[in-house]
Amino acid sequence: MGCGAAAPTPYFLTTSQLVNIHGQLILIDCGEGTQLTLRQTKAKFQKINIILISHMHADHTMGLPGLIATMSLLGRRTSLNIWGPKELEEFVRRTWYLTGTHVDFEVKFHVNSSIGPNVVVDSESFMITSFPTKHRVPTCGFVIEEKEGVLSLKGHARKDYNLSHLDIQILKRGEDIVKKGEVIPNMFCMEKPPKCRKYAFAADTAFSPKVVEAVKGCNLLYHEATFETKDLDIAKKTLHSTSSDAARVAKDAGVNQLLIGHFSNRYRDLSQLFLEATEVFTNTSIAKENKTYLIE
Numbered sequence: 522m523g524c525g526a527a528a529p530t531p532y533f534l535t536t537s538q539l540v541n542i543h544g545q546l547i548l549i550d551c552g553e554g555t556q557l558t559l560r561q562t563k564a565k566f567q568k569i570n571i572i573l574i575s576h577m578h579a580d581h582t583m584g585l586p587g588l589i590a591t592m593s594l595l596g597r598r599t600s601l602n603i604w605g606p607k608e609l610e611e612f613v614r615r616t617w618y619l620t621g622t623h624v625d626f627e628v629k630f631h632v633n634s635s636i637g638p639n640v641v642v643d644s645e646s647f648m649i650t651s652f653p654t655k656h657r658v659p660t661c662g663f664v665i666e667e668k669e670g671v672l673s674l675k676g677h678a679r680k681d682y683n684l685s686h687l688d689i690q691i692l693k694r695g696e697d698i699v700k701k702g703e704v705i706p707n708m709f710c711m712e713k714p715p716k717c718r719k720y721a722f723a724a725d726t727a728f729s730p731k732v733v734e735a736v737k738g739c740n741l742l743y744h745e746a747t748f749e750t751k752d753l754d755i756a757k758k759t760l761h762s763t764s765s766d767a768a769r770v771a772k773d774a775g776v777n778q779l780l781i782g783h784f785s786n787r788y789r790d791l792s793q794l795f796l797e798a799t800e801v802f803t804n805t806s807i808a809k810e811n812k813t814y815l816i817e
């Protein structure tokens with residue numbers, strides 16, 4: 522939803538990503554203007570039930586009070602769960618209070634400690650864990666991982682077999698269903714993921730062996746790549762990474778694909794960042810707003 526660092530520009534907004542796992546939508550970070558990209562991409566953002574915030578810096582949080590206010594304005598009534606630093610709830614609620622904003626649904630804030638790895642969400646079909654990164658303020662990255670053997674609905678099945686909510690519940694248990702006296706075998710509607718896929722969002726961080734350890738074996742790793750190597754001094758000072766650092770993490774952790782983002786506003790042309798990353802790790806993509814990346 523946003524791939525830039527520090528401040529929104531006419532070229533890109535700040536950090537935010539929407540992850541779709543088995544039809545569940547998870548928002549990671551919420552920079553200013555995230556709701557605009559959510560609307561442009563026609564994402565069903567009222568279906569977001571989980572929001573993960575990596576750290577308190579403005580370019581990762583400024584969009585959150587506004588996004589939730591819009592959800593309420595558009596009639597949302599289902600609750601929303603948010604995990605983030607301990608200061609997050611006060612920031613969001615205080616903003617609503619001072620701006621006279623009413624939110625007509627339940628928003629539950631959960632403090633996510635950045636001291637060590639944590640299990641954030643353990644659901645039927647996937648697990649979210651967090652891990653600390655190396656940044657100027659307490660910061661966490663997240664790993665979202667599919668669970669083994671979980672059946673998921675084939676893309677066309679709901680329409681083809683006119684499945685009700687109850688049908689889907691039965692199918693998820695691995696049983697067949699009966700429609701108008703006819704048995705529909707489970708395998709017609711459901712499939713097992715070929716393997717358990719794993720996505721890691723490494724948040725804001727300087728190069729860190731701890732991050733390498735936390736993202737080992739991921740199918741897709743998102744790693745920030747704020748600076749080119751010529752600006753290494755600023756990267757070190759601000760505890761950010763160069764694209765070559767990001768690629769080193771991908772290589773050392775043995776991931777399949779690397780996605781780089783959180784680009785500094787000082788670069789109009791991202792080709793040098795891309796070049797420096799691919800010199801170390803070939804299977805690298807540049808994050809772009811409004812773009813979907815398949816995890817395989």
Ligand SMILES: [Zn+2]
Binds near residue numbers: 576578656725
């Ligand atoms: Zn930051």
